[in-house]
Amino acid sequence: MKRSASASAAGAPRPRPPILVGGAPSPRLFEHIAEYADGWLPIGGAGVAAAVPDLHRAFERAARSPGAPAPPAGITIA
Known part of the structure; x- marks a missing residue:
């Protein structure tokens, strides 16, 4: 029996959960x-x-707006 590829297996991007970092302000x-x-x-x-x-201000220095998703890890955005 042959299986067909699903949309996710074909390379469609999947949404990721937000990455949150905890800590005291610094x-x-x-x-x-x-x-x-x-x-x-x-x-x-x-x-x-x-x-x-x-x-x-840290988001502004990183050229991101607060609330914008972070770039995926391991990918450089030029």
Whole structure:
């Protein structure tokens, strides 16, 4: 019996779950989130609201808008 290829097996892209990074607010964490992730899971409550503009600036430096999906890992976007 011969099987036919499904759409996903034929190379159709599958949606991926969002990549979220957790941690206390810091410039280095925000750089990593802006480069590799889709969002932030804050750890701790102190200073979270005040840190959101810093996260948005990290996204701007990475030439991404907050809420835009991260590029897939291992793929360089020129």
